[in-house]
Amino acid sequence: MAKILNVKNLRKTYKSGEKDLTVLDSVSFDIEAGETFSIVGPSGSGKTTLLGLCAGLDSLDEGSIELCGVELSRLNEDELALLRNQKVGFIFQDFQLLSTLTALENVSVPLELQGNKRAQLEAMELLEKVGLGDRYDHYPSQLSGGEQQRVALARAFSTKPDILFADEPTGNLDEETGEKVIQLLFDLNKEMGTTLVIVTHDLDLAQLTQRILRLKGGKIISNETKIIA
Ligand code: ADP
Numbered sequence: 001m002a003k004i005l006n007v008k009n010l011r012k013t014y015k016s017g018e019k020d021l022t023v024l025d026s027v028s029f030d031i032e033a034g035e036t037f038s039i040v041g042p043s044g045s046g047k048t049t050l051l052g053l054c055a056g057l058d059s060l061d062e063g064s065i066e067l068c069g070v071e072l073s074r075l076n077e078d079e080l081a082l083l084r085n086q087k088v089g090f091i092f093q094d095f096q097l098l099s100t101l102t103a104l105e106n107v108s109v110p111l112e113l114q115g116n117k118r119a120q121l122e123a124m125e126l127l128e129k130v131g132l133g134d135r136y137d138h139y140p141s142q143l144s145g146g147e148q149q150r151v152a153l154a155r156a157f158s159t160k161p162d163i164l165f166a167d168e169p170t171g172n173l174d175e176e177t178g179e180k181v182i183q184l185l186f187d188l189n190k191e192m193g194t195t196l197v198i199v200t201h202d203l204d205l206a207q208l209t210q211r212i213l214r215l216k217g218g219k220i221i222s223n224e225t226k227i228i229a
Pocket of ligand 1: 014021044
């Protein structure tokens with residue numbers, strides 16, 4: 001199977017006053033196309049930082065990341081933006097919807113950026129799929145947390161990414177809404193073969209993925225492949 005993500009000897013340091021704070025150290029792993037993968041670990045162990053680096057949202061200090069067959073450090077800003085728009089989806093813990101756009105526009109804009117002539121129609125279909133067809137003209141401030149997360153999901157799905165990074169996708173949701181969101185993510189994996197990389201503190205959610213990477217203090221403590229019967 002082809003590797004969609006290949007991380008080698010990653011090191012990330014933040015400046016903290018006079019000191020350097022190493023938040024990721026000697027992190028290496030890879031993910032195969034179509035896999036479902038979770039990253040777990042205590043708060044502050046570097047999960048969100050790792051996800052952001054893998055998705056090309058932040059720069060690393062040492063090591064290399066190959067995403068969708070491309071070495072990220074070789075790309076300039078424009079090339080990176082293009083890769084993200086065409087092949088990568090990201091779901092943030094705090095949703096990060098654009099507050100001045102309606103639910104429909106939040107989903108259709110990335111499609112329009114891709115030059116998709118059916119952007120509005122496809123965005124509407126996606127909103128219906130996540131159960132928000134009747135809320136298309138609402139602004140994020142008029143939606144509940146669960147509804148905003150479902151808009152964020154529709155936006156992340158809209159460009160049919162090869163790989164979807166999700167940072168605590170159920171973190172701010174009640175149990176029932178969280179389960180719906182998880183179902184949608186795994187449906188996407190099954191229907192379109194989208195690789196899922198999920199950061200979570202929820203071990204029940206992690207158990208649903210084929211592989212679990214455990215981080216502690218910025219280091220990998222285990223990388224376990226589950227045998228799924
Ligand atoms: P997790 O997602 O596992 O909770 P994070 O990746 O958010 O961990 O953070 C790892 C460590 O890096 C924490 O100690 C956090 O305080 C620190 N950190 C994260 N982002 C920054 C930043 N922009 N500047 C300085 N320190 C940061």
